[in-house]
Amino acid sequence: MPFVDVRSQYAEVRGTLDPWVSEILETGAYVLGKHNRALEEEVARWHGVRHGIAVNSGTDALRIMLDAAGVGQGDEVITTAFTFVASVEVILQAGARPVFVDIEAAGFMLDPSLVERAITERTKAIMPVHLFGQLADVEALVQTAQSHNLLLLEDAAQAIDSSHNGVFAGNFGAAAGLSFYVTKNLGAAGDAGMILTNDDEIAEKSRSMRVHGMGRERYYYDYVGYTSRMDELQAAVLRAKLARLREWNARRAELAAIYTEELQGTPVRTPQVLPGNNHTWHQYSVVAPKRDELQAFLKENGVDSMVYYPVPLHFHKPYRHLAAGPGSLPVTEEIAASILSLPVHPHLSDDQVRYAAGKVREFYGA
Ligand SMILES: Cc1ncc(COP(=O)(O)O)c(C=O)c1O
Numbered sequence: 001m002p003f004v005d006v007r008s009q010y011a012e013v014r015g016t017l018d019p020w021v022s023e024i025l026e027t028g029a030y031v032l033g034k035h036n037r038a039l040e041e042e043v044a045r046w047h048g049v050r051h052g053i054a055v056n057s058g059t060d061a062l063r064i065m066l067d068a069a070g071v072g073q074g075d076e077v078i079t080t081a082f083t084f085v086a087s088v089e090v091i092l093q094a095g096a097r098p099v100f101v102d103i104e105a106a107g108f109m110l111d112p113s114l115v116e117r118a119i120t121e122r123t124k125a126i127m128p129v130h131l132f133g134q135l136a137d138v139e140a141l142v143q144t145a146q147s148h149n150l151l152l153l154e155d156a157a158q159a160i161d162s163s164h165n166g167v168f169a170g171n172f173g174a175a176a177g178l179s180f181y182v183t184k185n186l187g188a189a190g191d192a193g194m195i196l197t198n199d200d201e202i203a204e205k206s207r208s209m210r211v212h213g214m215g216r217e218r219y220y221y222d223y224v225g226y227t228s229r230m231d232e233l234q235a236a237v238l239r240a241k242l243a244r245l246r247e248w249n250a251r252r253a254e255l256a257a258i259y260t261e262e263l264q265g266t267p268v269r270t271p272q273v274l275p276g277n278n279h280t281w282h283q284y285s286v287v288a289p290k291r292d293e294l295q296a297f298l299k300e301n302g303v304d305s306m307v308y309y310p311v312p313l314h315f316h317k318p319y320r321h322l323a324a325g326p327g328s329l330p331v332t333e334e335i336a337a338s339i340l341s342l343p344v345h346p347h348l349s350d351d352q353v354r355y356a357a358g359k360v361r362e363f364y365g366a
Contacts, residue, residue: 003304008347013240035235047168051203054230058179061193068205075124081313112140125151130159133282170196251346252281262357284344
C-alpha cells in the first residue's frame with residue numbers, strides 16, 4: 001500500500017497531457033509560455049485572488065514572497081518549528097530571524113494565543129504554516145497581525161484548495177506560497193510553486209524577481225532577483241491535473257472519513273478539522289502512542305506510513321540558536337514524537353484503507 005501513486009494520476013490525465021507535452025517540445029516554448037499564464041490564472045481564480053505568479057518551487061515561492069513583501073535584514077518573523085525546513089530556511093536567507101512559537105494540539109499549527117507575547121519592535125511578519133491540508137487559525141492570526149500592523153504571510157505549500165468559511169489561502173494576508181512538489185495534492189513532475197496575492201505591488205515585484213529582478217525592459221534590472229521560472233512542461237502537467245483536483249480531494253475526504261470511523265476505540269487520536277475549515281487531506285496524521293513500533297508493524301504488513309516531522313526544527317544544528325533547547329516548545333516536541341501519517345492518496349480503495357486501519361487496531365489489540 002504505497003504512500004503516493006503518481007502513476008495512477010498520470011494514467012487519468014495522459015489523454016490531455018500527452019498532446020500538450022508534444023506540442024511544447026515541438027514548438028520550443030519551454031519557459032513562461034501559454035500554459036504558465038493559464039495555470040497562473042486558473043489557480044488564482046480557484047483561490048479567488050488577483051494574482052498567481054508561477055515559480056520553480058514552493059521554497060522559491062516563499063523566498064520571493066518574503067522579499068517582495070519587504071521582509072529583510074533585522075526583521076523577525078513569527079512562525080512554527082513544526083514544519084518542513086523550507087518554511088524557516090527562507091526566513092534566514094532573507095536576512096530575518098525566525099521566532100518560534102509553539103503549536104496548538106488540535107491541528108498542530110501556530111498557536112495564536114502565544115503569538116502576541118512573541119511580538120517585539122522588530123517583528124515584521126507572522127507566517128503560519130497551513131499543515132496537512134487545512135488552514136491555521138486564520139481568524140485569530142489576521143486579527144493579531146492587523147492590531148499590531150504586521151504582515152501576515154501564509155505558507156500554503158500543503159494547502160491548495162483548503163479554505164476557511166469558504167475563503168481560500170492567499171486571501172488572509174499579504175501573500176501565500178503554494179508548492180506543487182510531486183507528492184502534493186496538485187503535484188508536478190518535478191519542482192514547481194506559486195505565489196498568490198491580492199497586492200499588485202507584491203505581484204509585480206515577484207514577477208520581476210523570478211527573472212533576476214528584470215524590469216519591463218529586457219536586460220534592465222530593478223531588483224537583485226533569482227532564476228525561478230516555472231518550466232512550461234510542469235505548467236502543462238499541473239493544468240492537466242488541476243482539472244482532476246476537486247475530484248481527487250473529494251476522494252481523499254472519503255478515505256479520511258473511513259479512517260476516522262475505523263480508528264474509533266483505538267488509542268490513536270484521529271485528526272481534527274478546525275472550526276470553519278475545509279480540509280483537503282494532504283496528510284491523514286494521527287497522534288499514536290508507541291508510534292515507532294506501530295510504524296514498523298504497519299511496514300511488516302505492507303502499509304507505508306510517514307512521520308511528518310520527526311525532529312522539530314529547533315533541534316537541528318542550523319536552527320538550534322533560535323530556541324532555548326529541549327522543552328522550549330513542549331507541544332511541538334510532544335507531537336513530533338507521536339505523529340504518524342497514514343496513506344490517503346486518492347487512488348486507494350476503501351478496502352485498502354480499511355485494511356490499514358485494521359492493522360492499526362490489531363497493533364493495539366483494539
Ligand atoms: C510546509 C512546507 N513549506 C514549504 C515547502 C517547500 O516546497 P517545495 O518542496 O516545493 O520547495 C513544503 C514542501 O515540501 C512544505 O511542505
